[in-house]
């Protein structure tokens with residue numbers, strides 16, 4: 137559920153969720169194509185997706201949620217503490233899940249069909265994990281933020297999230313991630329990306 141808000145941080149969070157969803161759908165498309173016996177996309181596409189998630193959602197998006205959005209919310213209300221704890225715990229699981237996915241991909245490349253089912257199941261589980269996580273943030277955390285945060289809180293949070301989105305603010309880091317996302321979109325097959333359908 138999307139909230140209506142003029143705060144740039146909320147628009148950026150929703151936009152970053154859309155990008156993460158697109159990448160995860162690309163991962164699902166990858167394993168579902170193999171499962172249906174279609175030509176498998178190049179594994180480098182899947183690895184580019186893992187790198188994107190590791191470099192942006194994991195290193196930038198989640199930490200900013202923890203440090204600014206969640207931290208300020210805890211100062212203003214205790215009504216959603218349990219949800220915040222759950223989300224913070226999920227943020228911490230992200231890196232190990234990415235390692236497990238890369239291992240499962242490598243095993244599939246080495247062993248072929250024998251290792252496919254566990255790789256497939258892991259991708260589907262990972263997709264649900266992210267979808268539930270972002271849904272909880274959009275359905276519970278963002279509405280609570282609009283309700284409880286002060287103008288001063290928003291000034292800090294908006295500035296922090298806007299810094300993510302400003303390519304001139306960094307040292308080319310954001311630009312290189314945008315290029316990586318564009319690469320994923322260009323090589324991932326339709327309907328997720330703009331590459332040839334498989």
Ligand SMILES: [Fe+2]
Nearest residue numbers: 198201223273
């Ligand atoms: Fe999150």
Ligand SMILES: [Fe+2]
Nearest residue numbers: 197201270273
């Ligand atoms: Fe998020």
